[in-house]
Amino acid sequence: MKGYSFFDIIGPIMIGPSSSHTAGAVKIALAARIISGIGFVKVNYYLAGSFAKTYLGHGTDRALIGGSLGFMPDDERIKEAFTHAQKYGLEYNFIPIEDPSLHANTVIIEMKYPDGTITKVTGCSLGGGSMKITDINGDKVNYTGHYATLVIRYPDAKFVISSITNILSNADVNIEHIQTSHSDHSMVTLVIELSEPIDSKFIREISELEPIDSVNFIPPLIIRR
Template sequence: MKNYSMFDVIGPRMIGPSSSHTAGAARLSKAARKIGGEEIKQVSFYLHGSFAKTYKGHGTDRALVAGILGMEPNDENLRYAMEIALEKGIEFEFIEADLGDVHPNTVKIIMKGISGKTTEVIGSSVGGGNIRVFKINGLDVEFTGEYPTLLVRHIDKPGAIAKISLILSEYGINIAFMRVFRQSKGKDAFMIIETDNKINEEVIDKTKALGEDFISVYLIDAL
């Protein structure tokens, strides 16, 4: 028999009306913003399934833009997110799309940052405000944002995992879950590390300084 927490029963603290279509959507786009790694100037949201059918009535559009602005799901300004984004000069659009055999509350987020760099993130809002991110720039990944999460894009070479693990150990950070996703042997890979402890900026700086085989480092605080 499954045990249920109060969170499962009453859902997250949020601006409504829907935990899946509002809170989850805001968390997804906030995670995407972190992965983008810079201020966003343009973003396209490709909405699948239920998201596509109800995004206006359930506030998914406002929530997605709010996440790009870095807002929490319970931010009182979430309802004004689109107006705030326009004031900041951020362009956004919503496109109904068939993303294939995925959860009905799935969105593909394509962002262009102030440097001109484009980042693509695909994820789902799976209920109760919970999320699952499963693709970054075409590469399969898997994380939920439940834990502090370190994402390291690197070249698939021996010793990469050991180097990151050593840095985390030096700072007393315990790894809860670790997964590595790669395109093919010796090519682009993503290391996803979810931890029991908060990850500080010194860890990020040390990881970035490991060398050219470590292409980019992202930190997503527990959402």
């Protein structure tokens, strides 16, 4: 049985009445923003389970917009998230959905860019400010925000992972977890959780490898205890 820490029970420092519906929601949207990249002009939030039922009263709507704007859970600006979204020209919609297969506090975040590109990131809030990203553009993943993380996309090819791990070895960081996912036979999503943040020059080296399509670095969003 899992042991629960003091912080799992009372939750983190945050803005809002519930860590499941605010802190977790902020982190999901913030991770989605980093994974997909800034510059999106419209966001659709598809809300499942209790998110769909209570997003208005529990402040989940403000929390999600705040995360999409780059705010952390303790940022006072979350209280005025709607005003800030208007200021930055961000359009948004909240769309309740019914899907019994999804976790009770799940949101699918669909981000639209000026060039027509659409990205989708799915995450669920686990309570106490914890969250998990479960899907990136159709690729199943298991990202929790506990570690500094690289999310790398590339066309399926041999020896790519070994080339990346060689660069990480030169960066003198340990790999805590590594996972790959294929939504189809052409593209791979590689998620690498690291023992500590990595210098930007090594991220640049990875991005310059021949088959790499994109590299996104996500700092730890949850304090490890």
